[in-house]
Amino acid sequence: MQNRVLSNWLRAIGGRSLHPSIPFEEVAPDLVAVTTTRLADLLGVIEMDLSELEPRDSPRFFVDGVQRSAIVEELYISIPPTPVVASHIAVGAFTHEANKVKPVITRDVLLILLPRSTLMQLPNAPSELSNVPIPMLDNTGNFYVKACQSQLREGVNVFLVDSSLTFQRNVRVTIQESELAAVGKIRQTALNRINAVRRALEFGIVSELRKRYPDDLIVVDGPLARMMFLIYARLADTRLEYLEDLADVRRSYEFLSRIVGIVKVVKQVPQSGLEHAFDIKDTVVNVPVFRFTDSSQIRDEESGRASSVEEEFRHLICCFVWLRPELREHIPVTGSITGGLVRIDIPIPAIIDYDPQWASPGFQIDISDGRIRARIEQILRGILAERLPLPPLSRVHKMFTELYTISEAERLLRSNLLTPEDMRLIIRKI
Numbered sequence: 001m002q003n004r005v006l007s008n009w010l011r012a013i014g015g016r017s018l019h020p021s022i023p024f025e026e027v028a029p030d031l032v033a034v035t036t037t038r039l040a041d042l043l044g045v046i047e048m049d050l051s052e053l054e055p056r057d058s059p060r061f062f063v064d065g066v067q068r069s070a071i072v073e074e075l076y077i078s079i080p081p082t083p084v085v086a087s088h089i090a091v092g093a094f095t096h097e098a099n100k101v102k103p104v105i106t107r108d109v110l111l112i113l114l115p116r117s118t119l120m121q122l123p124n125a126p127s128e129l130s131n132v133p134i135p136m137l138d139n140t141g142n143f144y145v146k147a148c149q150s151q152l153r154e155g156v157n158v159f160l161v162d163s164s165l166t167f168q169r170n171v172r173v174t175i176q177e178s179e180l181a182a183v184g185k186i187r188q189t190a191l192n193r194i195n196a197v198r199r200a201l202e203f204g205i206v207s208e209l210r211k212r213y214p215d216d217l218i219v220v221d222g223p224l225a226r227m228m229f230l231i232y233a234r235l236a237d238t239r240l241e242y243l244e245d246l247a248d249v250r251r252s253y254e255f256l257s258r259i260v261g262i263v264k265v266v267k268q269v270p271q272s273g274l275e276h277a278f279d280i281k282d283t284v285v286n287v288p289v290f291r292f293t294d295s296s297q298i299r300d301e302e303s304g305r306a307s308s309v310e311e312e313f314r315h316l317i318c319c320f321v322w323l324r325p326e327l328r329e330h331i332p333v334t335g336s337i338t339g340g341l342v343r344i345d346i347p348i349p350a351i352i353d354y355d356p357q358w359a360s361p362g363f364q365i366d367i368s369d370g371r372i373r374a375r376i377e378q379i380l381r382g383i384l385a386e387r388l389p390l391p392p393l394s395r396v397h398k399m400f401t402e403l404y405t406i407s408e409a410e411r412l413l414r415s416n417l418l419t420p421e422d423m424r425l426i427i428r429k430i
Contacts, residue, residue, distance in 0.1 A: 034338045038294040038309050040270035043317065044367045048380055050387070051283040057381040058096055059217040059260070061104065063205050064409040065091035065198045069191065070420035072112075072427055077119055077126070078180045085113040085163070085190040086423040090416060091201040093209055093218075094409040096386070101408035105205055107147045110156050110418070111137070111197060112427060113190040115164035115175045122177065134430065136160045139171045143197055144204025144236040156426050161197070163190045167235055199228065200235035207237060210255060217258050217382065221406050224261035224345040225312045246315060246359045253349040253358060256315070260379055261345035264401040266338065268292075268309075269320065277320045278337060287321045287380055289367055314361050317351070319344040319380065323387050324400055340400035344383055351375040 066089070073084035092106035112134070120129050137143050137159045147157060163186065164175040174189055202220065209218050222228075226246070233240040242248040243255060276288040294309035322340045348358050348365060351372050357363050367373050383403070390399060391407030398407075418426070 034266060034269050034336075034341075036268045037271045038268050038292050038296075040273070040290040040292045040294070040318075042270070042273035042276075043289045043291060043365060044373075045276045046287045046289060046319075046367075046373070046377060046380060047284060048287055048321075048377070048384060049284050050384060053381060053385045053387075055096075055385055057378075057385040058405070059219045059379075059382045060095060061209055061213070061216060061218045062094050062096070062221070062403070062405045062409055063092070063202055063209070063218060064094070064221040064406050064413065065089065065202045066410055066413045066417065067194055067198055068414075068417040068420075069194055070423060071187070072420065072424045075114065075119065077122055077124060080181055080183060082114065082119065082180060083183060083186055083190075085111075085187065085194075086420075086427060087111045087113065087190075087194045087197075088418040088423060089194065089198045089201060090413040091198065091205050092409060092413055093205050094405060094412070096405040096408075101405050101412065103409075103412065105208060106413070107144070107201055107205065108157065108416075109143075109147050109197070109201070110158045110423065110426065111161050111194060112158065113161045113163040113193060115180070115186055115189070116160075116162040117173065118164040118175045118177055118180060122180075132160050134158050134160050136162070137197060138162065138165065139167045139169060141167075141200075141235045141238045143200045144207070145238075147201060147204070158426070158430060161190075161193050163193050167193070167196055168231065169234075196232070196235065200232045203228070203232045203240075204236035206259060207240060207255075210258065215258070217260065217379070219383070219403070219406070220259060220261045221264075221410075222261055223263045223343075224256075224259065224316060224347060226315060227307065227312060249356055249359050250354070253354055256347035257349040259347060260350065260383070262383065262403060262406070263343035263345065264398070266320070266341045266343050269338070269341075274320060277322055277341060278325075280322065280325050285321060285325065285384075287319050289376065290318045290320070291316075291365065292318065310361070315348055315359055316345050317348065317365060317367075317376075319346065319376070321380070321384070323384070323403075324390075327400060342401050344380070346376065346379055350379065 067087050069085055069087035071083045072086040074081035088110050090108045093104045094101050095104055116129055119125055164173055166172045166174060179185055206218055229243040233243040242251050246252045270290050273288050276286045279286045292309050292313040296309055298309055320341055320343055323342050386403040386405055389404055391402045391404050
């Protein structure tokens with residue numbers, strides 16, 4: 001009887017039972033879930049009819065990157081031994097034409113990561129540590145330039161990364177001699193460096209596309225927040241340093257004018273206005289458009305730099321959309337409807353004619369302006385056109401947020417990644 005009372009009360013306050021396939025809470029951190037709300041201005045809401053989308057609306061290029069990492073050696077310089085991590089990274093640009101996803105540009109590198117500088121401080125450190133037999137990727141940048149020097153398959157392009165040092169200009173040591181026993185930290189730090197290299201290579205792909213195809217829209221799998229340009233532009237190619245602070249407003253405008261970012265793991269949302277994204281009637285969805293104005297500080301893991309949310313997003317508008325709301329009843333694998341949200345990062349240069357003040361913090365965007373609104377709608381139509389066909393993913397919850405071409409690009413790139421055994425064999429032959 002008490003259960004019936006409780007059940008009635010829960011229903012009275014809006015409670016509904018969840019599908020039994022919802023994962024245990026112990027698994028929840030691995031799923032998509034919003035963790036932070038931020039102050040933001042709601043610029044407006046754009047209505048989109050999903051039934052009117054055409055494949056021809058789709059952007060021309062999609063950029064993605066994948067990696068496979070494994071411990072391949074242990075160094076018995078210290079006790080416990082220090083792990084040596086290898087990582088094969090593949091990045092590429094793809095098109096979706098005639099129902100086929102095709103590669104346009106692909107680049108591969110094989111990284112060997114170990115905390116070299118820290119190990120060199122040990123009393124028994126071998127002298128060979130100071131003589132590296134292969135090229136290094138470090139804070140001097142030009143990762144993409146170096147990756148283009150040769151192609152994998154003909155001869156693996158192998159680089160050493162000193163995982164104890166950051167990639168920022170004013171390099172920092174992040175693994176101290178006293179921390180060598182913290183094997184988990186060594187492995188996590190290596191993964192941070194691997195992610196930074198992958199992002200820099202993706203940035204390099206975007207730069208190459210901008211040169212080859214200046215008029216075509218590029219969709220990047222990942223955010224376009226300012227921290228990306230603060231570090232990854234220079235790491236990709238030192239000739240892109242002008243993007244770091246967007247100080248060269250003309251060249252920065254030209255670079256950003258044909259780029260859009262897709263964020264599949266949405267962790268930050270506006271404090272108000274998000275409800276519009278869930279206002280769906282039949283095939284019509286509403287897309288709220290925001291500019292973040294929060295002055296609270298956030299810190300980038302790789303660069304160590306702190307900046308405000310407002311500063312990070314000042315060159316963007318952010319659109320939130322529920323990509324595949326019709327799946328909710330059929331594949332109820334996420335415990336919140338926010339698990340189906342994607343954030344679309346649209347740089348201001350992609351929607352306005354050139355204005356020398358566009359990168360200023362106080363620059364205003366009026367999406368009621370006919371030309372600006374039309375450009376936003378065109379970009380949204382292209383993104384939403386990629387919601388079909390459904391991507392064939394083993395991680396089912398990603399079916400809510402993954403664009404088809406990006407999922408196929410990831411599958412194609414991943415199919416060419418070296419196995420841990422291949423990586424060990426290659427390293428032994430070098």
